[in-house]
Structure formats: C-alpha cells, structure tokens
Amino acid sequence: MKAAVMRAAKQPLEVEDIQISKPGPHEVLLRTEACGVCHSDLHMIDGAIPVPLPTVLGHEPAGIVEQVGDQVGYVKPGDRVVACLSVFCGACEFCLSGRPNLCGGASTARAPEAPPRLSKDGETIHQFTHLSAFAEQMLVHENAVVKIQDEIPLDRACLIGCGVTTGVGAALNTARVEAGSSVCVIGCGGVGLSVIQGASIAGAGRIIAVDRVSWKLDLAASLGATDGVDASESDPVMAVRELTGGGVDYAFEAIGLKETGEQAFHMIKAGGMAVIIGVYGLGVNIELPGLAFLQGKRVVGSMMGSNRFRIDIPRYADFYLDGRLKLDEMISARRKLGEINDAFDAMRKVEVARSVITF
Ligand SMILES: [Zn+2]
Ligand SMILES: [Zn+2]
CATH class of the missing domain: 3.90.180.10 (Medium-chain alcohol dehydrogenases, catalytic domain)
Known part of the structure; x- marks a missing residue:
C-alpha cells in the first residue's frame, strides 16, 4: 500500500x-x-x-x-x-x-x-x-x-x-464553559475554530477570537465568534481586557507558543481559567506571575479535549x-x-x- x-x-x-x-x-x-x-x-x-x-x-x-x-x-x-x-x-x-x-x-x-x-x-x-x-x-x-x-x-x-475533539472538547469537557460566560480563543486554526464552536454550543455570551490573519478572524466570526482581535495590529491582552472590562472567564491557547500561553493567562479575570491546548516544542517553558494565583486564577492543560x-x-x-x-x-x-x-x-x-x- x-x-x-x-x-x-x-x-x-x-x-x-x-x-x-x-x-x-x-x-x-x-x-x-x-x-x-x-x-x-x-x-x-x-x-x-x-x-x-x-x-x-x-x-x-x-x-x-x-x-x-x-x-x-x-x-x-x-x-x-x-x-x-x-x-x-x-x-x-x-x-x-x-x-x-x-x-x-x-x-x-x-x-x-x-x-x-x-x-x-x-x-x-x-x-x-x-x-x-x-x-x-x-x-x-x-x-x-x-x-x-x-x-x-x-x-x-x-x-x-483530532482537531474538533480537541477544540470542542476543551470548551465542553475541560473548561465546562457555562452559558453566558466570556471566552477568548488565541489562534484560529482547526483547533481554535473548534473551541469557538464548542463555546458557542455551550451558550457562551461573548466569544473573542484572536489571530494575526484577517481571513481567519472572518472565518471565526462565521463560526460563532462575537468579536475579533487582530494580534498583528494591537496588543491582544490589552484588547481583550478592554473589550470585557477586565478579562474573560475562559481563555484558550491553541497555538503552542510561550508568548501566547502567557497571554492567555493575562486575559483571564480573577477566578478565570486559562486552558492550554497548543502543542509546545520540547523544552519550551511558560512563565507566569506567581502573585496572580492569589486571585484564584487557574491554568489547565487540555489533552485531546x-x-x-x-x-x-x-x-x-x-x-x-x-x-x-x-x-x-x-x-x-x-x-x-x-x-x-x-x-x-x-x-x-x-x-x-x-x-x-x-x-
Ligand atoms: Zn491533531
Ligand atoms: Zn488505559
């Protein structure tokens, strides 16, 4: 064969x-x-x-x-x-x-x-x-x-x-996104677009898509994103915090980069959850401010949704x-x-x- x-x-x-x-x-x-x-x-x-x-x-x-x-x-x-x-x-x-x-x-x-x-x-x-x-x-x-x-x-x-189970499952199984909650998704490839759809199926109130490519943001909007942030034009953390008045309940990272993993954490509000989905290269580390955990923030890995x-x-x-x-x-x-x-x-x-x- x-x-x-x-x-x-x-x-x-x-x-x-x-x-x-x-x-x-x-x-x-x-x-x-x-x-x-x-x-x-x-x-x-x-x-x-x-x-x-x-x-x-x-x-x-x-x-x-x-x-x-x-x-x-x-x-x-x-x-x-x-x-x-x-x-x-x-x-x-x-x-x-x-x-x-x-x-x-x-x-x-x-x-x-x-x-x-x-x-x-x-x-x-x-x-x-x-x-x-x-x-x-x-x-x-x-x-x-x-x-x-x-x-x-x-x-x-x-x-x-793979992609849909990983993305939809991250929203429905890993995070258990509630109806009305606010969600941000960094990276709008096959997995990120699936997270957006999972959050939409769960009834999330606000779903913010973040990407550097405008056609992906358009596609995200057609699949349920309520807002789009072009990370090539503005600081996505600032943009998400401004859109939501202080951060989202759930931020999903679907790329696998140190920078975007850290951004996901900085996009959540107190008590929020950052979900790391992206596959990181061997040896890549993420750095987070330890004091922020006093706000009850959580970081969770999601394996295959x-x-x-x-x-x-x-x-x-x-x-x-x-x-x-x-x-x-x-x-x-x-x-x-x-x-x-x-x-x-x-x-x-x-x-x-x-x-x-x-x-
Ligand atoms: Zn895969
Ligand atoms: Zn087993």
Missing part, C-alpha cells in the same frame, strides 16, 4: 509502497478514506518534537473497516469509523478513573518482539500515535476506533478525530448533522496523498484552516 513516509526531520515526506501486517486478535484493518492535516504533524516534520524514524504521520482519519481480528466484537467489515489517537487500554488508572484520554494506550501497541504493524522490505516503519493515517490502510487496535453515523461524509467526519472519544465523537457528529457544528466551512482544501507536502506548505504559509487528504 502507498504511504507518505517521514525518514528525516525537515525533509519532504516521500510517498512509498510499504507493507502492512494482518490484524492480530484485537486489531482492525482500515481502508483510509480521508485524513485531516493537523498542525501537530508539522511539529514532527520540522523537528520540534522528535519521533522514532522512519514513520508515517497522520492522525485525523476516517475510514472503513476491512478486516478484524478474531477477538474484535465492536466493529465488523464495512463499518464506517473515525480513528482517534486517544486509544485506550481500558484497564489502567486513567481509563478506570474516567480519563481515558490520558491513557497513552501503550499496552494496545504490539510487543517489541512481535512483527511490526508497518514495515518496508524487513525494515520497521514506526507507527505514529498508534495510527499512521497518511496511508491507504491503517492497522490499529480496536480501542482506537469509534463507529460513526451513516449520514456524515467521511471527509468531514475525519476532522472530528479531555475526551472519552467513543462518547464524544458521535455526539459531535450529531452536532454536525443538526447544524450546530460547522465542518464544511473549516475545510479549505482537499488533496490527494501525492500532494501531502503541498498541504504542509499551505499550512506553513497560513493559507488554509484545514486541508483534508482524500483517498
């Missing part, structure tokens, strides 16, 4: 023919139908976060079940699924305490001595986030998939697998089907696997909210 292989950081991906193993007892072979191009993949390509190489990136897919292992009862061939990197083991402290998004799924991977799921002529190709979705097929643990409604097209459903994805993803698909969650508007481009490097270039140039690779 064809896959976009990453062999070195800071190099283009190469579409190669590689081999995929047969499903083990709890594994599922998927035919990939669509995969969103998420910004986190770019961190690996640019070398900000080291990963074992060679690998196949891609972690926002939807597909169709082709084969299942003999112990799999949850899905059968022909089922339409979204696959999520929050694969859960079902038995660890995090899974058993209702936080399967923190599981990490280590025990769902194949043992080191077992044949690898992906390989090329005897060489192991490391699976990325238990998925490796920039490929025509995926071999995943059954706990990495969720069945999805027939009515939602898979080239839109895929977005829910604090999801329990087999519950959340079908709910978010329902939001799409009833018109409350807009996915079509978030897709700027559809591309084929052979154009994968163009999709990342467009992301670097900030030309797209989300690209989707279709197969």
Whole structure:
C-alpha cells in the first residue's frame, strides 16, 4: 500500500509502497478514506518534537473497516469509523478513573518482539500515535476506533478525530464553559475554530477570537465568534481586557507558543481559567506571575479535549448533522496523498484552516 513516509526531520515526506501486517486478535484493518492535516504533524516534520524514524504521520482519519481480528466484537467489515489517537487500554488508572484520554494506550501497541504493524522490505516503519493515517490502510487496535453515523461524509467526519475533539472538547469537557460566560480563543486554526464552536454550543455570551490573519478572524466570526482581535495590529491582552472590562472567564491557547500561553493567562479575570491546548516544542517553558494565583486564577492543560472519544465523537457528529457544528466551512482544501507536502506548505504559509487528504 502507498504511504507518505517521514525518514528525516525537515525533509519532504516521500510517498512509498510499504507493507502492512494482518490484524492480530484485537486489531482492525482500515481502508483510509480521508485524513485531516493537523498542525501537530508539522511539529514532527520540522523537528520540534522528535519521533522514532522512519514513520508515517497522520492522525485525523476516517475510514472503513476491512478486516478484524478474531477477538474484535465492536466493529465488523464495512463499518464506517473515525480513528482517534486517544486509544485506550481500558484497564489502567486513567481509563478506570474516567480519563481515558490520558491513557497513552501503550499496552494496545504490539510487543517489541512481535512483527511490526508497518514495515518496508524487513525494515520497521514506526507507527505514529498508534495510527499512521497518511496511508491507504491503517492497522490499529480496536480501542482506537469509534463507529460513526451513516449520514456524515467521511471527509468531514475525519476532522472530528483530532482537531474538533480537541477544540470542542476543551470548551465542553475541560473548561465546562457555562452559558453566558466570556471566552477568548488565541489562534484560529482547526483547533481554535473548534473551541469557538464548542463555546458557542455551550451558550457562551461573548466569544473573542484572536489571530494575526484577517481571513481567519472572518472565518471565526462565521463560526460563532462575537468579536475579533487582530494580534498583528494591537496588543491582544490589552484588547481583550478592554473589550470585557477586565478579562474573560475562559481563555484558550491553541497555538503552542510561550508568548501566547502567557497571554492567555493575562486575559483571564480573577477566578478565570486559562486552558492550554497548543502543542509546545520540547523544552519550551511558560512563565507566569506567581502573585496572580492569589486571585484564584487557574491554568489547565487540555489533552485531546479531555475526551472519552467513543462518547464524544458521535455526539459531535450529531452536532454536525443538526447544524450546530460547522465542518464544511473549516475545510479549505482537499488533496490527494501525492500532494501531502503541498498541504504542509499551505499550512506553513497560513493559507488554509484545514486541508483534508482524500483517498
Ligand atoms: Zn491533531
Ligand atoms: Zn488505559
């Protein structure tokens, strides 16, 4: 099967023919139908976060079940699924305490001595986030998939697998935004736009979008933002504090920079919550004024929207089907696997909210 292989950081991906193993007892072979191009993949390509190489990136897919292992009862061939990197083991402290998004799924991977799921002529190709979705097929643990409604097209459903679950979940699960509260979102890419939509679904009173790109602010407004702050023109902290008379209840950081993480904290009022969603490069630290914690301010990390994805993803698909969650508007481009490097270039140039690779 064809896959976009990453062999070195800071190099283009190469579409190669590689081999995929047969499903083990709890594994599922998927035919990939669509995969969103998420910004986190770019961190690996640019070398900000080291990963074992060679690998196949891609972690926002939807597909169709082709084969299942003999112990799999949850899905059968022909089922339409979204696959999520929050694969859960079902038995660890995090899974058993209702936080399967923190599981990490280590025990769902194949043992080191077992044949690898992906390989090329005897060489192991490391699976990325238990998925490796920039490929025509995926071999995943059954706990990495969720069945999805027939009515939602898979080239839109895929977005829910990472960006939408991360953003909508940050608003609904991590922060539990209340109706009428004030919200600010720094960064209006796929995740930030999803936070805006989640806050809107929760009934937030004021939703302030912050970005440096004017077309993203326009898109944010069409998805539920009540105000926009162009951070290339003014100090976004001052602007948000002025708009709200002293700060917001919830500030979400969806970029992954020291500067914007600190800005999120400075945008909240006393008792407010800053939610850090962005993926930070290895070694990046955030500095905060310790005295401000006397005001009861909270800083919270949000991993994949604090999801329990087999519950959340079908709910978010329902939001799409009833018109409350807009996915079509978030897709700027559809591309084929052979154009994968163009999709990342467009992301670097900030030309797209989300690209989707279709197969
Ligand atoms: Zn992602
Ligand atoms: Zn677990």
